[in-house]
Amino acid sequence: MALRSRIVLVCAAGHSIMEVSRRLGIAPDTVRTWRHLDGVRKQASRLIEQSLQEWGRVGQGAAPAW
Template sequence: MAQRSRIVQECTEGHSIMEVSRRLRIAPDMVRTWRRRFIERGLDGLCDDPRPGVPRKITDADVERVIVKALEGTTKNATHCSTRSMAATTGMSQSTISRIWRAFALVPHRSRPSPPKAPAK
């Protein structure tokens, strides 16, 4: 945003596209792009356009739910937490669970449950 604002400011001060390009050490096409977008849309033109592609289907709340369940430990009658068991528990696909675990470096199937605490005397 700062660089885009500098481009627009330099252009409004009357500097040519090539001069702005040289002064800011950027490509002339970049100056043309942001100058044109500012002329067409004003300040809103300096913000990023939406990216192409399909919007996310997994929400932040879903990711949090998976992480919390993974950190809580195993489910009933299970020796360890697997992507398959987590997928069944959360209703997400096994590959989604795997991607979430990789993104957060979780390996619950390798962690050992903590030993039971001795009763206090």
């Protein structure tokens, strides 16, 4: 978990996969995996939030947007 956090933080600072790999002393594929999974998690969170907002509007009598 600590390694994943370091990878995500260094990537968030704008460094390339190769730079993150070099700085943390890990394989570039490890960086790619966690960078990808963090992006997927963020996208899923946005979709969930949008769905909850839409359901809130439907619950107030608005028609669904889909």
